[in-house]
Amino acid sequence: MRPLSVEGAWEITPRQHADERGVFLTWYCADQFAAETGRPLPLAQANLSVSARGVVRGIHFADVPPGQAKYVTCVRGAVHDVVVDLRVGSPTYGRWDAVRLDEVSRRAVYLPEGTGHGLCALSDEATLCYMSSRGYDPATERGVHPLDPDLAVDWPAGSLLLSTRDREASSLVEAHDAGLLPSYAACRALTRH
Template structure:
């Protein structure tokens, strides 16, 4: 596994070593010892979520009030997503900035984001599937949302899917009602 810290401290892109043969492919998508060595912290798994999305589905920007905060380890198991991390930690030198990475079923990268960071995913093809390992069980009283199209953030969302066709963004009513930064 290779860990690369993103431009936002506390967020890492994890690239696994892919082992293929005539049977298919194998990779380790999470390994506690390597995770702790690279990030300097343990990951306390409390909940696992799976989300399946049509092309153009935009989920987020979601975050959990910090404290307690929720760390996430996100892996695409089918299809492709643009994964966006936003620094929402007051006082952070990178507050209000974002970074992104393509998560897909080819390179099998994952993203880890620490507590206090916002997260959004945009599905780039139909039936794209993502798994979230979460450090905190879902707690609606701490759940928060931020408008993914907030001009202050100026996130550069793709307008085409992985197949080159135009994307029509599909958001939940809750995400559409989210306020800006």
């Protein structure tokens, strides 16, 4: 495990056991995760998304409270996976980091509550599997425009396909000024144990 430049976010590279039969790995282990990060990750929902090359999903986040942490891996193909610190008052507010997730390295990314998640499919078809600490609630889901020039996320070159929701999402400044972004203090209070 290695911490990313966004405070509280981690990149996880599992140990793979390969032989003539194929590959086995543990892509998430609660005890090991808690020992490395210093916090548990309660799991409430698991999701799978399939995206065509050039599809950008995000940058999505949930209100805090209730908050929603995510643990994400790519089980088929490859994605450019992005975590953005949207926690107002955080020492890494507005910063983003990216990790290539693919079916070869089998890396995963952990995103704490209050951070935004986005991805761009790099392969003809990319399948992402992610687990969340809370179930999906459309009333608490938010988004920031993935192409916001103030964030300046370094997306892969080429045509990027966005959903209507993501194309119409607020910029970081607009979301901040509208009071839609989570506070760092509220995120820290939520994760104390």
